[in-house]
Amino acid sequence: MIRVESEDEVVALLQWAQRDGVPVTFRAAGTSLSGQAISDSVLIALGDNWNGHEIRGQGMQIRLQPGVIGAQANAWLAPFGRKIGPDPASINACKIGGIVANNASGMCCGTAQNTYHTLAGIRLVLADGSRLDTEDAASVTAFRNRHDALLERLATLGRQTRANAELAARIRHKYRLKNTTGLSLNALVDFDDPLEILSHLLVGSEGTLGFISAVTYNTVVDHPNKASALIVFSNVETCCNAVTVLKTQPVSAVELLDRRSLRSVQNKPGMPEFVQHLSETACALLIESRAASPSLLREQLALIMKALASFAVEKQVDFTEDPVANARLWAIRKDTFPAVGAVRKTGTTVIIEDVTFPVEQLAIGVNRLIALFDKHHYDEAILFGHALEGNLHFVFTQGFNSAEEITRYQAFMDDVAQLVAVEFGGSLKAEHGTGRNMAPFVELEWGSEAYQLMWQLKRLLDPNGILNPDVVLSEDPQIHLKHFKPLPAADELVDKCIECGFCEPVCPSKGLTLSPRQRIVIWRDIQARKRAGVDTAELEAAYQYQGIDTCAATGLCAQRCPGGINTGDLMKKLRSRDADRRKTAEWLATHFATALQGMRFTLHVANGARMLLGAPRLAKLSAQMTRLSKGQVPQWTTAMPQPEKTIRFSPAATDGRPRVVYLAACVSRAMGPAAADKEQMSLYDKTRSLLEKAGYQVVIPDNLDSLCCGQPFASKGYAEQADHKRQELIGALLQASRGGLDPIYCDTSPCTLRLVQDLGETRLDLYDPVRFIRTHLMDRLDFTPQQAPIAVHVTCSTQHLGESQALIDLARRCANTVVIPEGIHCCGFAGDKGFTTPELNAHALRSLKTAVHSCSEGISTSRTCEIGLSQHGGIDYHGLVYLVDRVTKARTH
Structure with a gap:
């Protein structure tokens, strides 16, 4: 794999590939499971x-490079009430390059708003390395001069196609449906300008005709x-007759779910209870309507329900505008795919196919597909899809470890192709891309004449066949039965992974070492090799750093994974396997107050070295020592905390104010502000001051310096000691809170997260800073927002606690301008890895300084995260309480 960072690099690689006859394949996010972005030659992957992006005309257009994630493009357009037309289910992970190359659509997109129909301009590189930017007059002129013969041939093919009445009619018919099978022949009948033909041929070409380096969309209303x-x-x-009626109604999405798909999620939390008791032949529609105003929306809902009034309904959940209820309904649809993955046998894979029937024949098509599931014994298969377009997805599990299984799969695919493409004249691929x-089956669907026309286009634009061979078009009729991706058993924690890559955008180590998907793939390979008797010592030695040591283990990957897989749990398990200092861990757990004092002493020594050597010299020397010691000596930076004094607290004998138990985390007990920080009050003092300002009596647990949530032990693989410290702390908090009567405020969100997990029957009213402030302080304080911009870092634990938006909302209550750096989901400090593996923190925050240049301060809810954020952001980061305290006064009643 070669990671490219510029168009010049792509051009050079293509020229070398042409010279040597080496095939190349382009890869953006690689979320597809249909074989478009794999290679046994050169894989060209997008770098950072x-x-x-460039927003034009108040969001009416947006120009995007191929590495932009689809959801990010929509986030940029949101303030204008616009979005890009395509809305694939993978939009949070897939990139624009893949969206364009597959002509992806989605639940609301239909055919009118896909890339092909919303394309305003494109910048591309052809197989010979030549470039074209259709929005640059100079580029267009130069391309016309150099490629006159190519453009004339495209124009001729267009004229010939349009003159062939039968072929032109077939092409128009095919694209009346959702259709991504083969190349975009509609370009030849929709346009006569060869540049427009070329531009639109690239859409849906899956990297077989050229490289797309930028695209401009005409956006749509959101x-x-x-x-x-x-x-x-x-x-x-x-159900399908109702779809026909809904086709003329003001609906934005209509999703069909057969009984099998409903059954696959009926026991999930939040599912309507009636789903478990539906009839065996039940079939559901999930309907969404959108409007510019609430009144117009309600008018539309009335029209929709009137149109459906004549249909007998078994059960229903009425239209709701409540966002939480909406999300719960759409979870039914979105959970179906991972639900199948969760029940598959280890070693098998999940296949998701994507076909279109003419909508007027949808009912027959659905029943015929279900019959094929039964015929070929795919008993777990489910069916769902974008019903308005007759677009159905079916999901089934498949093993490829025996000739019998491959034969069964071949027979099933042959039957599906015959049913959809021949009997119904539908599309074998509607929005996922042809792939391998x-x-x-492209010729079977399109017929020989159209199929040969596709080959003419391929050979015209890629005469040496170096671009993504065997994708979209292949001369090998068995290509779909070769090169199956193995999914061998590796560990029960990750065996359900289907390698879709949805996890990758939030991983801080992606691009430095491995992503969660890559960690799983390589660990699977290691385990398969071991079972085959292959020596894996060298591979495992490399994996130690690439996989285990540089994993932040924050669990954000699980939030994005369709199956909820936490790759960090596997890395922690492997660390536990290698954790060979159990006696030391036991001593630290039982002498934690002494260990904490030792941490303060270490910070004293570091601070003394700073005063003696000066910050620049110490930073350079420390970096060398960290590198030479392989992370055993922590790296000192100017953001390194000064030691915090031991907390000494004597509560008043009598106090009528409401009580709050304040748990100061061990890191905030040991780590004070950095020497260069403009804010020198400790987090403990600032928090206590704010709580008392709000009228609370602050209570501190007994023997505080001996207490810890266990997170430092858990992250190093010492689960037993971690659990012991957690239980010890829970006991102390129960005592301090009078058996859970008083609320407990924890000043560090990672500690809060660890404590609230698996509490069971234990009655503790635990709060992180965000939840406590929004729940208990809002009506006790008056806020006057500051003018100075504030940067906000939402920690991984805050995301897991479900307080992300609440933190952002609180920041906006405190400051008129709030900056949330895009693309930074985890800071990569990961407890102490910012000290011992500083390159992880640096990589995760490589774009931070540019993003926060307009701010003089940042806020977060984790002291360790703030160290790395301060270092790499170039501004001081503080706990949320510093900002809240600064802009509030006690409310007088």
Whole structure:
């Protein structure tokens, strides 16, 4: 794999590939599971520097580089009430390069708003390294001069196609449906300008005709008001007849779910209870309507329900505008795919296919597909899809470890192709891209004449066949039965992974070492090699740093994973396997106050060295020592805390104020502000001051310096000691809070997260800073927002606690301008890794300084995170309480 950072690098690689006849494949995020972005030759993957964007005309257009994640493009457009047209289910992970190359659509996109129909301009590189930017007059002129023969040939093919009435009619018919099978032949009938033909041929070409280095979209309206309903009919026929009626109604999405798909999620938390008791032939529609205003939305809902009034309904959840209820309904649809993955046998994979029937024949098509599941014994298969377009996804599990299983799969795919493409004249791929899996069936669907036209286009633009061979078009009729991706058993924690890559955008080590997907893939390979008797010592030695040591283990990957897989749990398990200092860990756990004092002493020594040597010299010397000691000696930076004094607290004998138990985390007990920080009050003093300002009596647990939530032990693989410290702390908090009567404020969100997990019957009213302030202080304080901009870092634990938006909202209550750096999901400090593996923290925050240049201060809810943020952001980061205290006064009643 070669990671490219510029168009010049792509051009050079293509020129070398042409010279040597070496095939190349382009890869953006690689979320597809259809074989578009794999290679046994040169894989060209996008690096960091493909995230450029330009918003034009108040959001009416947006120009994007291929490395931009789809959801990020929509975040940039949101203030204008606009979005890009395509809305694939993978939009939080897939990149623009893949969205364009697959002509992806989605639940609301239909055919009118896909990339092909919303394309305003494109910048591309052809197989010979030549470039074209259709929005640059000079580029267009130069391209016309150099490629006159190519453009004339495209124009001729267009004229010939349009003159062939039968072929032109077939092409128009095919694209009346959702269709991504083969190349975009509609470009030849929709346009006569060869540059427009070329631009639109690149859409959906899956990297087989050229490299897309930028695209400009005409954006679409993103209506803010929406409502959803779940309506269940007694059978497929009634359900599909309702779809036909809804086609003319003001709906933005209509998702069909067959009984199998509903059954796959019926026991999930939050599912309507009636789902468990539906009839065996039930079929449901999840309907969404969007509008510019609440009144218009309600008018639309009335029209929709009137249109459906004549249909017999088995059960329904009425239209709701409540965002929480909406999210719960859409979770039914989104959980179906991972639900199948969760029940598959280890070693098998999940196949998701994507076909289109003419919507008027949808009911017959659904029943015929279900019959094929039964015929070929895919008993766990489910069916769902974008019903308005006749677009169905079906999901099933498949093993490829025996000839019998491969034969069964081949027979099933042959039957599906015959059913959809021949009998119904539908599309074998509607929005997922042809890939390798459908390449052998393109001629069956399109017919020989159209198929040969696709090959003419391929050979015209890629005469040496070096671009992504065997994808979209292949001369090998068995290509879909070769090169299966193995998914061998590795560990029960990750065996359900389908390697979709949804986890990767939030991983701080991606691009430095490995992503969660790559950690799992390589660990699977190591385990398979071991079972085969292969020596894996060298591979495991490399994996120690690449996989285990540089994993932040924050669990953000689990939030994005369709199956909820936490790759960090596997890394912690492997650390536990290698944790060979149990006696030391036991001593530290039982003498924690002494260990904490030792940490303060170490910080004293470091601070003394700073005063003696000076900050620049100490930083340079420390970096060398950290490197030479392989992380055993922590790295000193100017953001290194000074030692914090031991907390000494004597509560008043009598106090009528409401009580709050204040748990100061061990890091905030040991680590004070950095010497260069403009704010020199400790987090403990600032927090206590704020709580008392709000009218609370602060209570401190007994023997505080001996207490710890256990996180430092857990992160190093010492689970027994970690659990012991956690239980000890819970006992102390129960005592301090009078058996859970008083609220408990913890000043560090990672500690709060560890404590609230698996509390069971234990009655503790635990709060992180965000939740406590928004719950208990808002009506006790008056806020006067400051003018100075504030940067906000939402820690991983804050995200897990569900307080991300609340933190942002609080910051906006405190400051008129709030900056949330895009693309930074985890700071990578990860407890102490910012000291011992500083490159992880530096990599995760490589874009921070530019993002926060307009701010003089940042806020967060984790003292250790703030160290790395201060160092790499170039501004001081403090706990949230510093900001809240600064802009508030006690409310007088």
